[in-house]
Each structure stands twice: as C-alpha cells, then as structure tokens.
Amino acid sequence: MQKKALVVDLVDERPSATLTTRPVNTLGPDLVRVQVAYSDINYKDALVLKARSGVVRDFPRVPGIDFSGWVIESSDHRFQVGDAVVGTGWQIGIQIDGGYQEIVDVPGDFLHPLGGKRTVQDAALIGTAGITAAIGLTKVLDSRALAVKDAPILISGVTGGVGGWQLAILAQLGYTNITAVTRQADLAPQLQEKGAAAIIAPETLRLEPRKPLARQKFAVVFDNLGGDFLADILAQVQQDGHVVSSGNASGIKLTTTVLPFILRGITLHGVDSVNYPVDDREELWQLFENNFWPEPARRPDFTEVQLAELIPLLTAYPHSAHHERTLVKLRSRRPRGLEQK
Numbered sequence: 001m002q003k004k005a006l007v008v009d010l011v012d013e014r015p016s017a018t019l020t021t022r023p024v025n026t027l028g029p030d031l032v033r034v035q036v037a038y039s040d041i042n043y044k045d046a047l048v049l050k051a052r053s054g055v056v057r058d059f060p061r062v063p064g065i066d067f068s069g070w071v072i073e074s075s076d077h078r079f080q081v082g083d084a085v086v087g088t089g090w091q092i093g094i095q096i097d098g099g100y101q102e103i104v105d106v107p108g109d110f111l112h113p114l115g116g117k118r119t120v121q122d123a124a125l126i127g128t129a130g131i132t133a134a135i136g137l138t139k140v141l142d143s144r145a146l147a148v149k150d151a152p153i154l155i156s157g158v159t160g161g162v163g164g165w166q167l168a169i170l171a172q173l174g175y176t177n178i179t180a181v182t183r184q185a186d187l188a189p190q191l192q193e194k195g196a197a198a199i200i201a202p203e204t205l206r207l208e209p210r211k212p213l214a215r216q217k218f219a220v221v222f223d224n225l226g227g228d229f230l231a232d233i234l235a236q237v238q239q240d241g242h243v244v245s246s247g248n249a250s251g252i253k254l255t256t257t258v259l260p261f262i263l264r265g266i267t268l269h270g271v272d273s274v275n276y277p278v279d280d281r282e283e284l285w286q287l288f289e290n291n292f293w294p295e296p297a298r299r300p301d302f303t304e305v306q307l308a309e310l311i312p313l314l315t316a317y318p319h320s321a322h323h324e325r326t327l328v329k330l331r332s333r334r335p336r337g338l339e340q341k
C-alpha cells in the first residue's frame with residue numbers, strides 16, 4: 001500500500017519540499033495508524049521550509065503539526081478502528097512525521113479521541129492554534145483582572161491562528177472591551193464582527209524612547225509577537241494585570257526591567273502547547289465541547305486547500321498577509337467499512 005505525502009528534505013543544505021508517494025509499512029508496537037481527514041497550516045509548519053530555522057533537525061520529514069482523522073489500525077488498546085481522533089503538538093511534524101500525508105502512525109499518547117460534538121473538521125480548525133489560545137486563557141480566566149466583562153484586553157497577532165482563537169473565545173465568553181492589534185487596517189470590519197471593540201496598529205503602542213513604566217492601559221494582554229512589542233507592552237499593563245506570552249512572530253529578544261513586576265504586581269505567563277500534559281489537554285478539549293466553542297459568526301474563518309496546493313502556500317506563509325485559518329483537506333469522509341462510533 002502507498003500513501004501520498006509532502007516530504008521535506010535538505011538539498012544543498014536548504015529544505016526542499018516534494019509531493020510524493022511512500023510505502024505504508026507494518027505498524028509498530030504501541031502505535032496508532034490514522035487515516036488523515038484534515039491537517040492545517042501553522043506558523044511552525046511554514047518554518048520547516050525556511051533555511052536554518054532549526055525547527056526540524058532530522059530530514060527527511062513530513063511536516064504538519066496537527067491532524068485529525070479516523071483510526072484504521074491500532075497497537076494501542078485505548079484506540080479502536082473507526083475512532084475519530086485528533087493529534088496536536090508532541091513534536092508531531094517536527095521529530096516524527098506529521099499530518100501532511102494520507103496516513104499517520106503515532107503513539108496513542110499523542111491522540112485525543114473525538115467522542116463528542118466536535119467533528120474532524122472542527123478539531124483541525126482548533127488545532128495547535130486553538131489549543132495554544134485555550135492554554136493561555138485558562139491561566140488568566142479566574143484572575144481578578146478578568147472578573148468584569150468590560151476589562152480592557154489586548155490581543156496582538158490577532159489575524160493569525162492563535163490570536164484569532166483568543167479573540168473568538170474571549171468574545172464568546174462575553175468580553176466586550178477587546179483591542180485587536182494588526183498591521184492590516186483593512187481587516188477592521190471583519191475583526192469587529194468577530195468581537196473586537198477597537199483595532200490598532202502595533203506602532204500605536206510603541207514607547208519611543210522605551211520607558212520602564214507608562215500609562216496603564218490593559219488589564220490582560222495576549223501577546224503573539226514577542227520582541228520589542230512585548231517589551232513596550234509590559235510597561236502599559238494595569239496594576240495586578242496579566243500578560244500571556246504565546247508567540248514570537250516579531251522577535252525572540254526581550255529587553256525589559258523588573259519595574260512592571262515589582263511596582264505594579266503584573267504577572268507574565270508563558271504558554272507551551274507542545275509539551276502540555278495529557279490530562280490538562282483533555283480539559284481543554286472539554287472546554288471546546290462547551291463554552292469555548294464559538295457560535296458560527298465568531299468562529300475563525302478558514303479556507304480549505306488540498307495537499308497538492310500546499311508547497312507554495314507554506315513557502316509564502318511567513319511573509320504573506322493572512323487572516324484566516326488554512327485547513328488541509330485530505331479526506332472528508334470516513335474510509336468505507338469503518339463504523340461510525
């Protein structure tokens with residue numbers, strides 16, 4: 001048996017992607033074999049094709065850090081043929097082959113069963129982006145800073161996967177005073193429809209020259225940019241406020257002072273979606289079954305592409321303006337003969 005796969009290998013020390021076919025080998029012990037329905041595009045997937053990004057160390061590799069689909073063979077007693085499942089993080093698509101192929105073999109620990117209301121398409125829409133947003137939210141939702149629904153909230157990188165999910169969930173939870181940061185001013189109407197009260201450019205929050213403390217503007221900040229943006233933001237968070245740092249789209253270097261922490265009592269939370277513990281992941285998927293799942297108008301928009309369209313999209317992704325999730329559709333229906341569970 002053969003499967004279609006997008007394989008990235010090094011050619012003259014640069015990552016190069018090819019759409020190819022690969023043999024489906026005998027399933028290893030403790031692994032689960034999944035017929036992929038959907039994968040998606042995350043910032044990290046695009047970095048696999050970027051020279052010297054360091055995201056993947058061992059080539060050849062099939063990228064795709066997320067996938068959803070149906071179990072077609074299992075050496076793990078927890079999963080039965082026909083189960084709908086999703087896999088995100090855990091080095092999928094980085095240290096083991098990921099979702100940009102028709103069939104994936106993964107350890108059962110990397111899978112979450114989709115037994116409830118969420119479909120394989122919903123699960124791909126959530127993906128690492130939604131999980132990352134949800135992890136950050138669970139760190140601050142019970143804080144006093146978010147006790148009122150009109151708490152001033154800031155989300156940067158809001159047109160991206162993670163930021164889009166942060167906006168969708170917060171709006172669904174009833175927060176009304178959300179400022180969205182984007183360089184794409186033309187997207188203001190769409191962001192307002194999704195629940196943003198104000199749309200601003202990143203430069204609006206720049207402190208020139210940088211100050212350790214500035215006017216207190218936001219109770220909670222969800223930051224996906226990092227770098228100088230985050231440094232400037234720390235000085236503008238209200239007394240006892242929170243900053244959730246989940247991304248580095250504009251830089252990894254953080255130059256700051258201790259003053260926002262020791263004079264304003266603010267808390268900086270880190271988010272790591274890759275190694276997030278299994279039991280806590282179960283709780284997140286439960287939240288997406290219920291109150292985190294946005295009504296249709298608030299849900300992140302998405303387009304569907306085929307595996308064959310993926311290479312140019314991945315190559316352009318880090319530099320292209322985007323504002324919706326991209327799902328990679330490999331198969332929309334259960335393989336024939338697999339029972340609906």
Ligand SMILES: NC(=O)c1ccc[n+]([C@@H]2O[C@H](COP(=O)([O-])OP(=O)(O)OC[C@H]3O[C@@H](n4cnc5c(N)ncnc54)[C@H](OP(=O)(O)O)[C@@H]3O)[C@@H](O)[C@H]2O)c1
Nearest residue numbers: 043132157159160161162182183247248249250271272273
């Ligand atoms: N902590 C974790 O576990 C985790 C998990 C997933 C992702 N991440 C990280 O989170 C970040 C967002 O990921 P994503 O998948 O949501 O990415 P994405 O879909 O590419 O979105 C990133 C957004 O950031 C903005 N942006 C990009 N480069 C920028 C720059 N130089 N200056 C200002 N704004 C910039 C863009 O918005 P505009 O064009 O509208 O300005 C873009 O839509 C990435 O750094 C990613 O590596 C972390």
